[in-house]
Amino acid sequence: METKTKVWLASEGKPVIGAGKVALLKAIDEERSLRKACERLDISYKHAWNVLNTMSERLGKDVVTTVRGGKDQGTFLTEEGRQLIREYEHNRDFIEDTMKDEGSWENIGLKISARNRIPGKVTMVESEGLISKITLEIEPSLLTSIITSEAVERLDIRPGDEVFAIVKSTEVLLGKKAR
Structure with a gap:
């Protein structure tokens, strides 16, 4: 894989x-x-x-x-x-x-698996109908995830929020700590 x-x-x-x-x-x-x-x-x-x-x-x-x-x-x-x-x-x-390079993943504190969580900060939320595009700042770059607008509302995702990207083999999901 x-x-x-x-x-x-x-x-x-x-x-x-x-x-x-x-x-x-x-x-x-x-x-x-x-x-x-x-x-x-x-x-x-x-x-x-x-x-x-x-x-x-x-x-x-x-x-x-x-x-x-x-x-x-x-x-x-x-x-x-x-x-x-x-x-x-x-x-x-x-x-x-x-x-x-597996070593580069370890340098940022991650082990390679399907359950990786990469912390980041939401810089932009663009919603169009059922789909939303979320841009995360993950130093030194940006990551974009396409998720449902329902998930954005359920997670209450807004610019400035601290979230984490969950990397799966077919997509990038977003998660947020409960308040």
């Missing part, structure tokens, strides 16, 4: 980039063409533009630039796009290395 993670970078609680978006940016960089990158990744041109626009909006900077006409035409990564890939890969590698 092994622990698996999924990494993405977010801005103001909204996802900016994950593995799929990194693949798109890298394909654009290699192909120097959005159309060719889309063909290579088997995604629609419109979907790719929507993804790029959303990334740029959330980042507050363009991740690609387009040059039209002439022999130097194409779609190219901006320095912000390149930096975003570097930052994502740095964080992904750190998380993957940490998850593989």
Whole structure:
């Protein structure tokens, strides 16, 4: 059995980039063409533009630039796009290395089992209908858990609360000491 993670970078609680978006940016960089990158990744041109626009909006900077006409035409990564890939890969590698190294778990006082409890502080609660997204500050990073809105109400989870993440093989649960 092994622990698996999924990494993405977010801005103001909204996802900016994950593995799929990194693949798109890298394909654009290699192909120097959005159309060719889309063909290579088997995604629609419109979907790719929507993804790029959303990334740029959330980042507050363009991740690609387009040059039209002439022999130097194409779609190219901006320095912000390149930096975003570097930052994502740095964080992904750190998380993957940490998850593989049992010693790093022991350094934070945990034994690896299905009953691990990781203490953290709630920084954000976003509720939409039946589902809520809870962001925890667990030094030196953040952890996000998707739980039911009913669980948020039952546990009375609010920003600033001290809680603990309970890691299971398929999900991250939240718990709170009774008052």
